[in-house]
Amino acid sequence: MITLPHYLTVSAALFTLGLLGVLTRRNAVNVLMGIELILNSANLNLVAFSRFGPGNLQGQLFAIFVVVIAAAEVAVALAIVLTMYRLRRTPNLDEADFLRG
Amino acid sequence: MSAEAAVFYVFAVITVGAAAVVVLARSLIYSAFALLFTFFGVAGLYVLLGADFLAATQLLIYVGGILVLLLFGVMLTHKLYDLNLKTEVTQFLPAAIICGGLFVLLAWPIEVSLFLPRIGRVRILGTLWQTSWATGTGRAPAATTEEIGRLFMGSYLLPFEAASVLLLVALMGAAMIVRRRKDA
Numbered sequence: 001m002i003t004l005p006h007y008l009t010v011s012a013a014l015f016t017l018g019l020l021g022v023l024t025r026r027n028a029v030n031v032l033m034g035i036e037l038i039l040n041s042a043n044l045n046l047v048a049f050s051r052f053g054p055g056n057l058q059g060q061l062f063a064i065f066v067v068v069i070a071a072a073e074v075a076v077a078l079a080i081v082l083t084m085y086r087l088r089r090t091p092n093l094d095e096a097d098f099l100r101g
Numbered sequence: 102m103s104a105e106a107a108v109f110y111v112f113a114v115i116t117v118g119a120a121a122v123v124v125l126a127r128s129l130i131y132s133a134f135a136l137l138f139t140f141f142g143v144a145g146l147y148v149l150l151g152a153d154f155l156a157a158t159q160l161l162i163y164v165g166g167i168l169v170l171l172l173f174g175v176m177l178t179h180k181l182y183d184l185n186l187k188t189e190v191t192q193f194l195p196a197a198i199i200c201g202g203l204f205v206l207l208a209w210p211i212e213v214s215l216f217l218p219r220i221g222r223v224r225i226l227g228t229l230w231q232t233s234w235a236t237g238t239g240r241a242p243a244a245t246t247e248e249i250g251r252l253f254m255g256s257y258l259l260p261f262e263a264a265s266v267l268l269l270v271a272l273m274g275a276a277m278i279v280r281r282r283k284d285a
Contacts, residue, residue, distance in 0.1 A: 001103070001106070002105055002106050002109045002149075004234050004236075005208075005210075005229050005230050005234075006109065006113075007146065007150070008208060008229045009208040009210050009227070009229070009230075010113045010116060010117060010146065012204055012207045012208035012227070012229070013117045013120070013204060013208070014116065014117065014120050014139075014143075016200040016201070016203050016204040016207075017117070017120040017121055017123070017124050017200070018120070018124070019196075019199075019200050019203070020124050020196055020197060020200040021123065021124040023192065023196035023199070023200070024124075024190045024191060024192060024193050024196045024197075025124075025190060025191075026189045026190070026191055027129060027178075027189075028174075028178070029129065029171060029174040029175050029178060030129060030132060032171060032174070033123055033132055033133070033136055033171060034123075034124065036136065036163070036167060036171075037120055037123065037124075037136075037139065040139065040140070040143050040163075043143070043155075044143060044146060044147075047147055047150050047152050047155060048150060050152075051150045051151055051152070052234070052236055052237070053234075053235065053236070053237045054237040055237045057245060057248055057249060057252060058252075060152050060154070060155050060245060060249065061249065061252055061253070061257055063152075063155055064155065064158060064249070065260060065264055067158060067159070067162050067163070068264045068267070068268065069264075069267070070162075070163075070167065071162055071166055071167060071268070071271075072267055072268055072270075072271035073271075074167050074170055074171065075170065075271050075272065075275040076271050076274055076275050076278070078170055078171070078173070078174045078275070079274070079275040079276075079278035079279045080278060081174055081178060082174070082177055082178065082278075082279050083278055083279060085177070085178040091178035091179070092189070094191070
């Protein structure tokens, strides 16, 4: 019998793996992939709570909004990464210290 | 084991295993392709949860849009002759300890009883397995697409319009940021 904690466990695994990617990778595109994993885990939580909780569709609606915001976020973030690459010839986040005085 | 459980475990293993490859692979291209399998696995879990419209949305937007954008990002931020596309890893050990500890604290699924020397017996089980969740009807909704459309055009009209404006703003902002300036 698959219950709510099973889905929440998968979601927690996705979240911690995404957090690991965000914390350890130097490449900006790879950090974005970690953020996508985190957003997917949040979506999975929303849909699972919506299915096992009240049984209505509000969790799924929230998940659709999260997908929309993820699309907007990745477009803007990639624009910033491309501009950074054009200025500094590096995709690595720890070398992006233009604002240091 | 019922058929539902078997399908759930297959999708869960695909999702988590591919996510591990995304995080641990040395090559950016391997990471991007593993991300494809993660998105497919999550879409399968959505189908199991009765969210058919959301599963289709996941495939269309994540696989068709976001993953392609990320691959463009990989290609445009490396020199074309630089084919190995490696990425370095920093501070791996502390981050792995923090993330592993967080997962054990949150969601460790199997109860383990340890005997530590000075502390005594310690029971390890994730908090979400100890919580008694309030359950509702516990029934998956039937076809969701029509009802989602009604909600978007009814009670959720304002967030829907705000999301469309947000997409427009993000589109224009991304185009403005990457534009080459004449004077620069």
